[in-house]
Amino acid sequence: MATRTDAELVSRCRAGDAEAWNELVERFSRYVYAICVQGFRLNHADAEDVFQDVFARVYERLDRLRNDEAVRPWIAQLTRRLCIDRLREGRREGPADVEELEPAEFDETLGKLDEALTVRAGLDAVGPPCSDILDRFFCRDESYKAIGDALGLPSGTIASRISRCLTKLRAELEGRS
Numbered sequence: 001m002a003t004r005t006d007a008e009l010v011s012r013c014r015a016g017d018a019e020a021w022n023e024l025v026e027r028f029s030r031y032v033y034a035i036c037v038q039g040f041r042l043n044h045a046d047a048e049d050v051f052q053d054v055f056a057r058v059y060e061r062l063d064r065l066r067n068d069e070a071v072r073p074w075i076a077q078l079t080r081r082l083c084i085d086r087l088r089e090g091r092r093e094g095p096a097d098v099e100e101l102e103p104a105e106f107d108e109t110l111g112k113l114d115e116a117l118t119v120r121a122g123l124d125a126v127g128p129p130c131s132d133i134l135d136r137f138f139c140r141d142e143s144y145k146a147i148g149d150a151l152g153l154p155s156g157t158i159a160s161r162i163s164r165c166l167t168k169l170r171a172e173l174e175g176r177s
Contacts, residue, residue: 003125007068014062025055028072030120032079034113040083046090050082057082076110122172130165137162 004012004023012020032054036047057078065074123131129151136142136150137158148155 006071010062010065010068010071028075031117032075035076035079036083038113039110042083042086046086050086053082054079122169125172126168130168133161134165134169
């Protein structure tokens with residue numbers, strides 16, 4: 001199955017396609033949760049509440065989205081607003097020990113999250129064995145020998161595989177921009 005673009009997913013969701021809705025939620029769930037936890041430092045319970053609110057509102061208001069390709073920034077902005085609302089509610093209930101994020105800090109954090117999720121989507125798109133090799137080398141910081149042992153390959157082969165897989169990943173990511 002080919003990966004659908006964000007715009008295709010939105011269009012299919014508007015048409016009532018339940019499978020597309022599930023795919024949209026799956027595609028953006030880590031993004032929304034990361035904004036809540038890493039961007040706004042919400043605790044687990046508050047992050048879960050915001051997560052639920054975000055996708056409930058996306059479902060209710062998807063027909064109002066003017067540009068189907070802008071679903072990612074729209075979801076990010078909605079998440080940001082709901083996180084701010086949640087932080088304000090917490091302050092009304094009592095003193096909170098929450099650090100204030102400057103807008104520039106938030107934008108930088110959001111940019112890093114967006115970039116990480118784009119790379120993760122690229123890894124998913126290139127698929128195995130490339131995604132596994134690159135994940136082991138760059139994310140888990142495994143040595144050539146450890147990767148070779150785990151995959152049943154000579155450790156000398158791993159460097160050339162990493163190079164070829166990076167070329168595939170680069171082509172995938174350039175195709176997205």
